[in-house]
Amino acid sequence: MxxxxxxxxxxxxxxxxxxxxxxxxxxxxxxxxxxxxxxxxxxxxxxxxxxxxxxxxxxxxxxxxxxxxxxxxxxxxxxxxxxxxxxxxxxxxxxxxxxxxxxxxxxxxxxxxxxxxxxxxxxxxxxxxxxxxxxxxxxxxxxxxxxxxxxxxxxxxxxxxxxxxxxxxxxxxxxxxxxxxxxxxxxxxxxxxxxxxxxxxxxxxxxSPNLGLNKKPSWYVATVTMGVGAGLCLLAGLFFVPFIYQKVIRKDQGVKWYMFPLGPLLFRRKHVAEADHANVPNYAVVQDDDSAETRISSDAGSDSDGELKKGPHVHGDNEKALTMTEAAANQKTYQELQAEGQEKLHAKMRAKKGPFGWAMRTLHEHQLGPGQVYERKNMVIILKRIPAMVVAGLLYGVHYDIHAAQSGVAGTPEGERMKRVYAxxxxxxxxxxxxxxxxxxxxxxxxxxxxxxxxxxxxxxxxxxxxxxxxxxxxxxxxxxxxxxxxxxxxxxxxxxxxxxxxxxxxxxxxxxxxxxxxxxxxxxxxxxxxxxxxxxxxxxxxxxxxxxxxxxxxxxxxxxxxxxxxxxxxxxxxxxxxxxxxxxxxxxxxxxxxxxxxxxxx
Structure with missing residues (x-):
């Protein structure tokens, strides 16, 4: 019923x-x-x-x-x-x-x-x-x-x-x-x-409660777990060690991931000219990127001619007050720095090809205009934005730069704090x-x-x-x-x-x-x-x-x-x-x- x-x-x-x-x-x-x-x-x-x-x-x-x-x-x-x-x-x-x-x-x-x-x-x-x-x-x-x-x-x-x-x-x-x-x-x-x-x-x-393995005798569990661990250790010795040896010790630039089944035969692989460095990824948390967030604060306080923006005119000979006023005028707020970092990330996303790039460009180019939402012009814009919002919502996480977000925005308290932690x-x-x-x-x-x-x-x-x-x-x-x-x-x-x-x-x-x-x-x-x-x-x-x-x-x-x-x-x-x-x-x-x-x- x-x-x-x-x-x-x-x-x-x-x-x-x-x-x-x-x-x-x-x-x-x-x-x-x-x-x-x-x-x-x-x-x-x-x-x-x-x-x-x-x-x-x-x-x-x-x-x-x-x-x-x-x-x-x-x-x-x-x-x-x-x-x-x-x-x-x-x-x-x-x-x-x-x-x-x-x-x-x-x-x-x-x-x-x-x-x-x-x-x-x-x-x-x-x-x-x-x-x-x-x-x-x-x-x-x-x-x-x-x-x-x-x-x-x-x-x-x-x-x-x-x-x-x-x-x-x-x-x-x-x-x-x-x-x-x-x-x-x-x-x-x-x-x-x-x-x-x-x-x-x-x-x-x-x-695996459904398999009931945890109800087996202790000797059975120990045998299974140690057996799997020992088997994995043996496989690593036979296949992983030769592969990684060729890759990071001999620095063989020609070795590919699909060659690991060759196992010990990789030790006999014809010697190639040794490179300056192994062909492995860079695991550094903060990496150089001209368009990354790490460059945001370098332009803070500069105009298009590279000169410092001038603060309001201060009368008197109080040099300390003048210095503090200029510093306040030149320093961008935390929210402004975050907004700049977000905009640079979105600029990268808009340059991408495919549905996600189209969605981000559509949302950027079709902003709501003046007046109420129910204005005819705004209604047309909303109809254009809806499919783009759906596509962007589904694919945004796939294209999000997690590593840039983790390191913090340069010049902000968070960015400086993480810089000290990493040091x-x-x-x-x-x-x-x-x-x-x-x-x-x-x-x-x-x-x-x-x-x-x-x-x-x-x-x-x-x-x-x-x-x-x-x-x-x-x-x-x-x-x-x-x-x-x-x-x-x-x-x-x-x-x-x-x-x-x-x-x-x-x-x-x-x-x-x-x-x-x-x-x-x-x-x-x-x-x-x-x-x-x-x-x-x-x-x-x-x-x-x-x-x-x-x-x-x-x-x-x-x-x-x-x-x-x-x-x-x-x-x-x-x-x-x-x-x-x-x-x-x-x-x-x-x-x-x-x-x-x-x-x-x-x-």
């Missing part, structure tokens, strides 16, 4: 479930790939492809097939008293509150956990529905709000410790050597062993960093797979409950089956969020906390993965996003100075985490309370 009178609630709940999944991709998944993109191990477009593929694989193949309707034990299952309408309304309000808060935070580049947002919103809905006394405020076997608060503090600190340990291992074994390149090449199988083992454990314990981080040879870029891609893909398999439940759980109550006519039971099509739909929406809006979080979670590089980035990702595994063994809720943030700070401190970390940005992130719980909870509770007690009339 379908509750046709509640179809509108189902439609609204579906919309907010999609919005929550979109925010999940734009926030959590983008955060998982931020270190790889920031380290230049992979481009944003490549991250979109790999992220989409592995999110779908994780969600569809080994994703959770049940949804816990009481959401980790926070709302008692009997609070709904078998009323399907109340249950649908409750989870719709929770999704609306959580998705609205995360969307606002993502818009302002504030990184928060969509998981914590949803759980907090459900708690608020539980207070409005069943009363504060019936909400699980304590530990509740690691599923209550007490465990959530504990994870909020412990997870980032523990993740920082693990990530720092891994990076210090790389630093001692490789970076501190007089000639680090050979050490990076010939020790790489060992780090593939570590990464492969951690990634396999992530899939076993964090990403305290030692830069390692590109040949060394290139070796670890492959390890980092492996860890990022595994993180995306585990996210799709495990965290998909955070978005699909409430939607499955709403759909089940609507389609059956009764309140869903403690375990409601989740159809595969729902997993696939929300996994695609998550990927859409990563592709179209993920840049807003990446530009903050990348190099605006500390200096990134592939060796640092893979340490961050492995440290975060270990922490998530540790917490999952004790059934404690933990946010992958918070773990990667803690790992980023831990690796940043390995530079040997507190000044190598942007503590202002870290403080803002921690503040956003803390405020998520009361704000999302209050939004959900107030919305549920208003709708639940709205006067209505029966026919």
């Amino acid at each position: 379908v509750l046709s009178e509640y179809t509108y609630i189902f439609a609204i709940g579906t919309f907010f479930a999609m919005l929550d999944a979109y925010n999940n991709g734009a926030n959590d998944v983008a955060n998982a790939w931020a270190t790889s993109v920031s380290s230049r191990s992979i481009s944003y477009r490549q991250a979109m492809v790999f992220g989409t593929v592995f999110e779908l694989l994780g969600a569809i193949t080994v994703g959770a097939r049940t949804a816990d309707t009481i959401k980790n034990g926070i709302i008692p299952n009997d609070a709904f008293k078998g009323n399907a309408g109340v249950q649908m309304l409750a989870f719709t309000c929770a999704l609306a509150a959580a998705s609205s808060w995360v969307m606002w935070c993502t818009k302002h580049s504030a990184h928060v956990s969509s998981t914590y947002s949803l759980i907090s919103a459900v708690a608020g809905v539980g207070v409005a529905t069943a009363g504060a006394a019936n909400v699980q405020w304590g530990w509740n076997g690691g599923k209550g709000l007490g465990a959530i608060f504990a994870g909020l503090g412990m997870a980032p600190a523990i993740s920082a410790g693990f990530a720092a340990t891994i990076f210090m291992l790389i630093k001692v074994v490789v970076h501190l050597r007089k000639n680090p390149v050979p050490w990076a090449v010939f020790t790489s199988p060992f780090f593939f062993l570590i990464a492969g083992t951690i990634c396999t454990l992530s899939i076993v314990y964090k990403g 305290h981080a030692k830069k390692y040879p590109n040949e060394v960093e290139h070796t670890y870029s492959f390890v980092q891609i492996l860890t990022a893909c595994t993180a995306s797979f585990a996210h799709g398999a495990n965290d998909i439940g955070n978005s699909v759980g409430p939607w499955a409950v709403i759909y089940g109550a609507w389609s059956t006519g009764s309140a869903a039971k403690a375990k409601a089956t989740v159809p595969v099509w729902q997993l696939a739909v929300l996994a695609l929406v998550i990927s859409l969020g990563l592709c179209t809006y993920g840049y807003n979080i990446m530009k903050v979670m990348g190099n605006k906390i500390t200096y990134h590089s592939p060796s640092r980035g893979c340490s961050m990702e492995m440290g975060a993965a270990i922490t998530v595994l540790l917490f999952s063994q004790f059934a404690l809720p933990v946010s992958t996003s918070m773990c990667i943030t803690g790992a980023t700070v831990g690796v940043g401190l390995c530079n040997g100075s507190f000044k190598a970390v942007n503590w202002q940005r870290v403080g803002l992130l921690v503040f956003a985490w803390i405020m998520t719980i009361p704000i999302a909870g209050t939004l959900g509770g107030v919305l549920m309370g208003i709708l639940l007690n709205t006067p209505h009339f029966s026919g």
Whole structure:
């Protein structure tokens, strides 16, 4: 039986479930790939492809097939008293509150956990529905709000410790050597062993509840994980080491990526004339670019003739006042510098070919004129702008220059702050960093797979409950089956969020906390993965996003100075985490309370 009178609630709940999944991709998944993109191990477009593929694989193949309707034990299952309408309304309000808060935070580049947002919103809905006394405020076997608060503090600190340990291992074994390149090449199988083992454990314990691998005996799990790690180590020794040796030690400009299957035969490759440098990318965070933001402040205060603009005439002999007046007149405001940087970025976009370039040019050339919107001229302009706005909205993230945005606008407080932070981080040879870029891609893909398999439940759980109550006519039971099509739909929406809006979080979670590089980035990702595994063994809720943030700070401190970390940005992130719980909870509770007690009339 379908509750046709509640179809509108189902439609609204579906919309907010999609919005929550979109925010999940734009926030959590983008955060998982931020270190790889920031380290230049992979481009944003490549991250979109790999992220989409592995999110779908994780969600569809080994994703959770049940949804816990009481959401980790926070709302008692009997609070709904078998009323399907109340249950649908409750989870719709929770999704609306959580998705609205995360969307606002993502818009302002504030990184928060969509998981914590949803759980907090459900708690608020539980207070409005069943009363504060019936909400699980304590530990509740690691599923209550007490465990959530504990994870909020412990997870980032523990993740920082693990990530720092891994990076210090790389630093001692490789970076501190007089000639680090050979050490990076010939020790790489060992780090593939570590990464492969951690990634396999992530899939076993964090990403594959449907396969039941975590229920196997300890010896079985150890054999599988160590076997995969050892196998990856062997493959790296046979195929990766010869390939990277030829590329970064012999500096063979002719070796291509598709030659790695030749394996040891590459050692016998005919010697070519040694180049001055290896054919590897430049992994520096700030790179020279004549049209980049780094040149914005160089023209500040100059007119077309290159002369300083003169401030207002000041009478008297007060030299200090005159100097201050001229400085104020010559210095551009923060908003002006940001606007210039945005305009230079948009100028690059308008010069591009294809649909996106057309859309950006159309929006630039067809601005609304004077008068009201309903003026005939403005109405015609709006009709021209609408298709361009749709195209630009879908493709803007693909063409966004994340690296330029991360380094800050030169001349602004943010730009100067990041310049000081980068100055305290030692830069390692590109040949060394290139070796670890492959390890980092492996860890990022595994993180995306585990996210799709495990965290998909955070978005699909409430939607499955709403759909089940609507389609059956009764309140869903403690375990409601989740159809595969729902997993696939929300996994695609998550990927859409990563592709179209993920840049807003990446530009903050990348190099605006500390200096990134592939060796640092893979340490961050492995440290975060270990922490998530540790917490999952004790059934404690933990946010992958918070773990990667803690790992980023831990690796940043390995530079040997507190000044190598942007503590202002870290403080803002921690503040956003803390405020998520009361704000999302209050939004959900107030919305549920208003709708639940709205006067209505029966026919």
